Amino acid sequence: MRYAVSNQPEGATFQVWRGVLAGASASLVGIGLARFAYTPLLPAIIGAHWFPASTAAYLGAANLGGYLVGALSAGALVRHARPATVLRAMMLLATIAFIACAFPVSFAWFFVWRLASGISGGALMVLAAPTILAHVAPSRRGFAGGAIFTGIGLGIAASGTIVPLLLREGLRQTWLGLAAVSLLLTVIAWNGWPAQDAPSSPVNEQPKAKSPPAPALRALFAEYGLNAVGLVPHMIFLVDYVARGLGKGVDAGAQYWVLYGLGAIAGPLLSGHLADRAGFGRALRVALVLQLVAVVLPVIASGAALLMVSSVVVGAFTPGIVPLVLGRVNELLAHHPAAQKRAWRTATTSFAVMQAASAYGLSFLFSHSGGDYRLLFAIGAAALGVAFVVDVVAVARSK
Incomplete structure (x- = not known):
């Protein structure tokens, strides 16, 4: 092309x-x-x-x-x-x-x-x-x-x-x-x-485009921030949970991190392909559900097979959620290209703030709960559940 x-x-x-x-x-x-x-x-x-x-x-x-x-x-x-x-x-x-x-x-x-x-x-x-x-x-x-x-x-x-x-x-x-x-x-x-911005498409030149869907955008920013909270337990505590929490040792913990990394390589391509076929909105909801299931697995089970699935799926969506949210921003602002980059900056900022805050917050809870790993994963799963509800409500209100 x-x-x-x-x-x-x-x-x-x-x-x-x-x-x-x-x-x-x-x-x-x-x-x-x-x-x-x-x-x-x-x-x-x-x-x-x-x-x-x-x-x-x-x-x-x-x-x-x-x-x-x-x-x-x-x-x-x-x-x-x-x-x-x-x-x-x-x-x-x-x-x-x-x-x-x-x-x-x-x-x-x-x-x-x-x-x-x-x-x-x-x-x-x-x-x-x-x-x-x-x-x-x-x-x-x-x-x-x-x-x-x-x-x-x-x-x-x-x-x-x-x-x-x-x-x-x-x-x-x-x-x-x-x-x-x-x-x-x-x-x-x-x-x-590229040497310059892409030329405007005809849809961007419509004189009476709809006003930007502010409530839908605010919901998306909230979802992306909550998604960051859901990812943090695996990003920070997965290896330690396997190595010390389950007593399997550092080498075993490293093996789960490799699985996490393999998922992260495939995740963006798979989520992007899903978005091209189903649309970014639907793909985002599927991603939230899959992450919720994957993050809750360490809470309810400690078997190797389920932990492997959890590691790969969460690893896949650590980068895989990014193109979905970016594409959803562009969908919501299809008639307002000048606002797309500003909205993406806001979404990225929401993710960064919630990621940093949850990293410190979960570390505090971990040290004050006697090393309760399952509590951390439960909080991550709850955040993803709230994100899914926010998305469903936002879609219902936009109809």
Whole structure:
């Protein structure tokens, strides 16, 4: 698929496949590596005496805080520079942050660069996919969005496979290895971004378009935030639950994390394909139900087979929910393209706030409940149940 871009050199076209590759590279660098690679690095950082355990935990939170800052500031950045310029700069920032983290000069130094990596991830999440999907035919946006966000799943999988291999060479070498991968992906993505926004389609030029469906959008923002709460128990506590809660050991916990990562690779493509066939609204409701079932499984059973299913399904929707919500935003604002990117920034901010808040809140509950893992999964399942009810009510009121 090719789309002409008017301000490029004569005869030049924007190639959608290159744009999708650039978007996948951006999500892999900004979220997949910059966030999830820190999880297996944390024990090594503590073991190498770079920072004590309590301090290292705060460094992990710095990325989540930076993610929120990046999501909030993305709009201001593209008002002062072209989206392609901002996207390139954010991928370079993530690469520089990896290099800087190879040298533990001080806590403040490390904190700033973990914060910077989070900022790059938040901005890339807000800007990359909308910039590309504006050039994709509506009937293929589900699959294209899924392909873009597959980068997140690849990063999760890499965190359980490539990072342990790099750690055999040393902690500093691991950070530098991640920087090299990030730089390579930045080079691959460099010329994949469109030179300008996609031309307006006829539907966008209607003089009397409907007003934006504010109640439906507010419901979607709430659902996305609640979905973040539902994902946090697996994201943070799954490995520890298997290793210590069930007494199966660290190696067994790592195996479930690999399953989580395998699900995360396939999830965006499968959810995007479902959205292309059933519509983003229906696909989103299916996703909420499947997540609810998967998150509640550890509450009611501890058998290996059911935990494997739970790990794969939740892993699939950790990145798989993203193209569904983005597509639903674009559906609700089909007649208001100028508002789509602003709404996506708001949705991403809602997810970031609820993710950070629930991560701290569930950690507090865990420490004050005597290590009750099932309570955490029950809260996650309840959040997903509320999200489903919100969606059903919003759809009923819109009819």
